[in-house]
Amino acid sequence: MKNIIIAITLLLLFTQSCGVYSFTGGDVGDAETIQIDYFPNNAILVEPTLSQKFTDALRDLFTRQTNLSLTTAGGDLYFEGEITDYKVIPITATADQAAAQNRLTIAVRVRYYNKKEEDKDFEKTFSFYSDFDANSQLIGGVLETALEEIFERLTQDIYNASVANW
Structure with a gap:
C-alpha cells in the first residue's frame, strides 16, 4: 500500500510540474521519423531467426518509447548494423569437471546517424548474455x-546510447 501511495505521489508531481517530461528519458529533438534497417547475422554460429527477431525487438522498443514514425527510407534517425557474435560457452563446472552452466552471448555492431544533430552519430558494439x-x-x-533477456538489454542499451544520451 505504501508503494502505491509513493507511486501516485510521484506521478502527480511529474504531471503537475513545469515543462515536458518523458518517462523513458528519450530526447529525439526535432526528429519525426526513424529508420531501422535489417540487422544481418554475420556471426560464425548462425541462429536462423536471430536477425529478424533482433531487428523487430529494436523497432518495437523505439515505436513504444518514442513518438517517431517508422519508415523504410530517409529516416531522421537511422540505424544499421549487423550481429557480429553469437556464441555459447561453459561458465561454471561441477566437481567432476562437467559444465554446470552455459552462457549465450550476442554482440551487435550498430551505426547510428542523426540527420538533425550529426554530432550524435556513432558506431558502437553492444553485447549481452544469458546464462542457462x-x-x-x-x-x-x-x-x-x-533471447528475450538479451534483446531487452541490448535494445535498451542502444536506445540509451542514441536518444537517452546516457
Missing part, C-alpha cells in the same frame, strides 16, 4: 527466454 543450465539444450523455451 548446462543440462538444457538451447532450443525452444530455453532459447526464447535467453
Whole structure:
C-alpha cells in the first residue's frame, strides 16, 4: 500500500510540474521519423531467426518509447548494423569437471546517424548474455527466454546510447 501511495505521489508531481517530461528519458529533438534497417547475422554460429527477431525487438522498443514514425527510407534517425557474435560457452563446472552452466552471448555492431544533430552519430558494439543450465539444450523455451533477456538489454542499451544520451 505504501508503494502505491509513493507511486501516485510521484506521478502527480511529474504531471503537475513545469515543462515536458518523458518517462523513458528519450530526447529525439526535432526528429519525426526513424529508420531501422535489417540487422544481418554475420556471426560464425548462425541462429536462423536471430536477425529478424533482433531487428523487430529494436523497432518495437523505439515505436513504444518514442513518438517517431517508422519508415523504410530517409529516416531522421537511422540505424544499421549487423550481429557480429553469437556464441555459447561453459561458465561454471561441477566437481567432476562437467559444465554446470552455459552462457549465450550476442554482440551487435550498430551505426547510428542523426540527420538533425550529426554530432550524435556513432558506431558502437553492444553485447549481452544469458546464462542457462548446462543440462538444457538451447532450443525452444530455453532459447526464447535467453533471447528475450538479451534483446531487452541490448535494445535498451542502444536506445540509451542514441536518444537517452546516457
